[in-house]
Amino acid sequence: MNNEEHYIPSSKKIVYSHIADKITITKAELLANTGLTSTTLTRLLDEMMEEGLIQIAELGPSRGGRRPILYKINADYRYIFGIEISRIHSSIGLFDMQLNAKSFIQWRMDEAMTPTRFLKYALQQMRLFLRDHHISHEQVMGVGIGAVGPLDRDSGMILDPVYFSASGWSNVPICALLSDETGWVTAIENGANAALLGEQWVLRNELIQHALYLHAGVSLRSAMMSHGRIIHGTVDMEGAIGQMIIQTDGSRLNHTGNYGSLEAYASIESLEKQARTQAKMGRFPFAHQLEVAPERINFEFLRQAQKSGDPFAQELFKQSATYLGVGVANIINMFHPDQIILGGALINSSPLYYDTVIEVALKNTYYHPKYQPHFSKGQLKEAAVATGAALSVWKNIPF
Template sequence: MGGVQLPRTTRSTAGFTPEHVDSLVSVLDLVRSGTARTRPEIGRRSGLGRTVVTQRVNQLIDRGLLEEGELGPSSGGRAPRELRFRARAGVILAAELGATSIGAGVTDLAGTVLAEHEEAADIAQGPERILGRVEELFDELLTQVRASGGPRSIWGVGIGLPGPVEFATGRPSAPPIMPGWDGYPVRDRFTTRYNAPVWVDNEVNAMALGELRAGSARGQRDILYIKIGTGIGSGLVSGGRLHRGSQGCAGDIGHAAVADDTEVVCRCGNTGCLEAYAGGAAIARDGEAAAREGRSEYLAGVLADAGRVTAADVARAAQSGDRTSVELLTRAGRLVGSLLATLVSFYNPALVIIGGGVAGAGDLLLAAVRESVYRRSLPLATRELRITRSTLSDRAGLVGAAFMVIDELFTAERLAHWVEAGAPAGRPSLVEVPLRTPLF
C-alpha cells in the first residue's frame, strides 16, 4: 500500500489496552446509534461503571468524536447533559457503479448524503475512463460540500462495482459485464488519489448494507436483497451481518441456471442463466423482438420513434395495458421468484427486499415474484416472510458504500490505530488491520 508500514500491534500509540478500546467503542457506538444520549443511559446500556463511562466520554470529546448538547430530561436529580456524535467531523466518498450508470456522493460520518450526482455511463468503457469520471465527480462534490461550510477531512472511500469483487484486495474478479476490469487495482487507485482507507465491494452487497443501515431492513437480522436491473444479483445478511462468502462472491444468483435452452447466451458466456431471461437487458431484447415481429403495437411505436426498446419501455407498455409487455414482465418475475423460492427455503430470511431499475418499474413484476415465492417455498419459511420493494431505491448502493466504510473504520481494532489522532484521514493502511471477528 504505497510503502505504508502497519503497526505491529492492534493497540494505539497511546498504549490503550484492547479492553480500553472495547469500552471506547461501546460508548461511541451507543451514542452514534442513538441508543444512549446521556452518561447515565450509557452506563445502563453498556454495564460500564460510572467512572469508566465518564473517562471514556471525556476521551471521545477530547478527540473530537463526541460533543455535549442540550440538557436531557431529569430523573429526579440534576438534569444530565446530552451527548452527540460529531457526524460532521469528516466525510466519506461513496460511489455505486452500475452496468449503465454512475452514482457518486459525499456523506457525513452518520451516512447522511451531503451531495450526490448520478449520470448514465457504460461500465464496458473500462476502468480508466469510468474511474477517472468518478474521481472528477468526487472532486466536484467535495468542492460543493466544502463551499457550504461542510467537513473537509476525507475519512474514507467506498466503491460498489457491478461484478464479483475480491473484498480482501478490492479488485474485480472476472466480472462478466466489465471487459478490461479483471484484477484492476481499484482500491490502490483511490488510495493514491485521496490518501485515505478505501473499501471496494459488489454493488448489490452495498445495496443490501444500505437497506440494513438506513432503509427498510433496519432492525432486521436475516434478509435477502435482490437487485433486478440490467443484471440480477443478491446480497445476503445473516445475523445482522453481510455475508460475502470465502472469496466475496456470495449471492451471485444472476448466473444460476434456470433453463436448458442453449440458444440464449448470457453475457458471462454460459447459457440458461437467470439474468439472460429476466434481467433488464433480456427484457429489452425480448421487447424489441416483439416490436419487430408485430406482437406489440405499443413497442413497435417505441422502436420506430427511438430506434430501440428498453426495459423501461416494456414497463411503461405493461402499465398501459400492452398484453405482450405484461407477459414479458410476468415471465421475468416468475423466473426470479422461482429461484428466490429455493433461497427462501434454504436461508429462511425474515425479509426479502426487491430493488434495481427493473424492480422499480411497477407492481406487476413484484406481484409475479411474490406469487412464485409463496407458492413454491416451504410454508414455515414463508409464514412470517415479507417481500417488499426497496425504500432507498437508487440511493441504496451509494448509502451502503458509505456505511461499508463507516462500519469498518469504527471497529475496535481499527479505531485503536487512529483514535489518538482523532481521525483516520491519511491512514490508508487501516484496510490491512486484521479484525478479531470479521465484520461482514
C-alpha cells in the first residue's frame, strides 16, 4: 500500500469531521481549514458524495460571483445506538449521523433489572426502534455505551460498581454480550465522560475547550475536558470526586471511602441516611404526620416533603447543596473550566438546590468575579449520556 492510500482515508476523516462540526460548509472553507490541495479535496468530496457520506445542502449566499455549494453530512448514511447504564434510570437512543435522536426511551433500574434482563430489554427496544423507522440491521454502524464506573474500556467491562438495586452488575462484559447478540461494533465510556462529549457536540459551534461535568445522584460522578479533549486518567476516575475530602474529621458513607468525603454530605444516599437518623429522633414532622417509618424514607419521599414546604427537608437539601458547592469550587480553583455542566437527580430536585450550588461555588472561587465560568444544566438533559455514547462510535467511523 503506497503513501497516497494511507493519506486519503485520514484526510477523508478530517474533511468529514469539519463538515459535521460546521453543519454546512463551503469548499473554500474546507480548503482553508484542512490545508489540503484543491485537487485532493475535490477528489475526496466526489468520493464522499458517491459513497453517500455527504450531500449538498444548498447554495450559499453570493459574494459577487457564483453562489457556492454548501456541503453537509448525510444524516441517514448510517445509524448508531447510544445506551446509558445508570443506577436510577437507564436509556436507549437511536441516532442518525448528525446525532439527532430518532427515538429515545428511559426506564427505571429497579431490583429486577439484572444484566440479563437489561440485555433482553435493550435488544427488544432496539428491534422496535429499527422497525418503527424502517431501518435494516445492516444500516446500524454500532452501539455506544455510557455506563457507571469503574470500567475497563479496553475489554468493554463494567467492573464493580456500587449502589445498583439489582444484583449481578460486577464484572459484566457488556460490550461482548451486545456484540455477540447483534454483530455490531460496540464501545464503552464512563457515563460522565459520555455526557460531557454529548454536550460538547451540541455546543460545538461555541468551541468549548475547558469544561467540567458533574452528576449528583446516588453517587457523585464527574468528567473534565481540556483543550477540547476528555481527560482520561490511569484508572477510571468518574467517581473520584465523591472521595474529595471536605471535612477532615468527618464521617464516611457506609463505612467505605474517605472520612469526611464529599459523597458523605452531598449524595442521595447521604441525604436519605441523615433523614432516617433524624426521623428516629422525632425531628422529621412530615414523616411522622404521614406515619412513614424511618427505614422507608427514600429520595422520592424527601423530594415530596421538600416540595410540600417541610422546613426539615428543605434544610437537608440546602445543606447538601452547600457542601456540593464547596466541592465544585475546589475543582474550579484547580482546573479553571470555562463551562460547568451540572446534572443528576439532586441538581434537578429543585431550582433552589441548583442555585445554591452555583452561589456557594462562586463565593469560593478564587478569581471571581474577574473569572466567571458559565454554569448550566446542559442542553441534552436526560439524553446526554446516550448521545455522547453514540458519538464515541461516530468518532471511529472506518474510512
